[in-house]
Amino acid sequence: MTFVAPPGYQPVYNPCIPYLGPIYGGIRVGVSIYIQGSVPENITRFRINLLCGESDSSDVALHFNPRFDGWDKVVFNSRKDGSWMSEEKIRRMPFSKGESFELVIMITSEGFQTKVDGKDFFLFPHRLPVEQIRAIQVAGDVSIQTINIIGGGGGEFPGGTGGGYPGCSMGQGGYPGGSMGGGYPDGTGGGMGQGGYPGGHMGGGCPDSLGGGKPGSNMGGGFPGSHLPGMGGQPLYNPPVPFAALIPGGMYPKRTIIVRGLVPCGAKRMGFNLVVSRTQDIAFHMNPRVKEGVVVRNARTGGRWGNEERELSGSPFVEGQYFDMSIRCGNQRFKAFVNGQHLFDFFHRTNFSEIDKLEIDGDVQISYVHF
Structure with missing residues (x-):
């Protein structure tokens, strides 16, 4: 099934490590x-580098290296002109x-604010x-489930034109100019890993289908920060549950x-509701029942x-596993x-x-909510 990512939402899924992938449009405060x-039990170290280019030898704005x-x-x-500082x-x-982890690197005017598992x-x-x-x-003793770049306010991703790579249509999985996940921006159609880097071996999905995207899955995925309309505003990180928030602009x-x-161990069920405050109607109710392996959908009008509705081939909400979900409104x-x-x-x-x-x-447990 083709996954067309919602606007401004182009995560990399299950990239092969070592991974190196571009951030289209760059970064800003x-x-x-x-x-x-x-990280594995036998970890020694891993590293995450934000590079000022697209090669190993590029300057490094941020080197993050747990040992x-x-x-x-x-x-x-940081590394400048080939020399570490x-x-x-x-x-x-x-x-x-x-153990699994969540790392957030927030770009502020002062520097890179790192948060791990919700704590500064x-x-x-x-x-x-x-x-x-x-x-x-990303390299070293680590496995990555997803990398996501979240835009900071405004209607577009940093540097983005808001509608795909200039002059190109967006390929499946988000690589500009590619069709069905393949192809370089110049349209030469070089082989591409599943949702991954041109040439196939650096993006989502290892060449042998063992270490990257789940074998046989159609994970799409693309690169973070593709030139797509961005998500407005800042996300809410680690809010307590039960959670309720007004949706800015409806x-x-x-x-x-x-x-x-995250679906905690021992979880039985959870609920996600889109509500009309004026009437208390629930326009959309999504109720994953973890033990039963079903996702029930319904609406409540006038009490x-x-x-x-519950027909699905299975449920992606599994004890002890992270999930990332998007709900997109259509006509x-x-x-x-x-x-x-x-x-x-x-x-x-x-x-x-x-x-x-x-x-x-x-x-x-909620990691973040973003409207």
């Missing part, structure tokens, strides 16, 4: 880089061996202009809500529930995507333009 992954070496620490640094060593370790870790001051950043590199065609979170229906796959459509039963509130409850 207000952007966040969101990474979900895990498990008996004196556990995280090293921050002075290291900043933080002698705390926010990562745990054998360290602010590394800028040493090189962030406007020069062109790529992200719902309208192509409006997308993104929710990322009465309508007919349940006739909502489209729900989870973990890069189209999950279901839900046809409107009420006037979607009156929806003004999102509610989340149940057995779920």
Whole structure:
């Protein structure tokens, strides 16, 4: 099934490590880089570099390097004109061996603010202009589930023209100019890894289909920060559950809500509701029932529930696993995507333009919500 990402939403899924991929349009203050992954029991170290070019030898604006070496620490640094600068060593370790993690790198006017599992870790001051950043590199003892660049306000991604790469149509998986996930920007059609880097071996999906995208899956995925209309405003990180928030500007065609979170062990069920405050009607109710492996959809109008919809081949909400979900509003229906796959459509039963509130409850931890 073809996954067409909602606007401004082009995560990289399950990239092969080492990974190096471009950030189209670059970076600016207000952007966040969101990474979900895990480290093995036998970890020694891994690194994440924000590069001012698209090769190993490029200048490095941010070098983020957790080291498990008996004196556990995280090293921050930058590299300019081929020479490393002075290291900043933080002698705390926010990562745990054998555990999954969420890392957020927020680009502020002062520097790179890092957060791990929802807690502020360290602010590394800028040493090189962030406007020069062109790529992200991940290497070492780490596996990555997703990399996502989140735009900071405005209607477009940084540097983006808002409608795909200049002069190109967007390929499946988000690589400009590609058709069905293949092709270089100049249209020469070089072979491409699944949702990955041209040439196939650096993006989502290892060449042997073992370490990247799940074998045989159609994960799409593309690159972070592709030239697509951006998501407005800042995300809400790690809100408590039950959660309720007004939707700025309400719902309208192509409006997308993104929710990322974790299904805790022992979870039974959770609920995601799009609500009309004026009437308390629930225009869209999504109810993953973890133990049963079903996702129930419904609506409540005038205090009465309508007919349940539950036909699906399976549920992506699994105990102990992260999920990333987007709900996109259309003229006739909502489209729900989870973990890069189209999950279901839900046809409107009420006037979607009156929806003004999102509610989340149940057995779920929320990493962030972005309107």
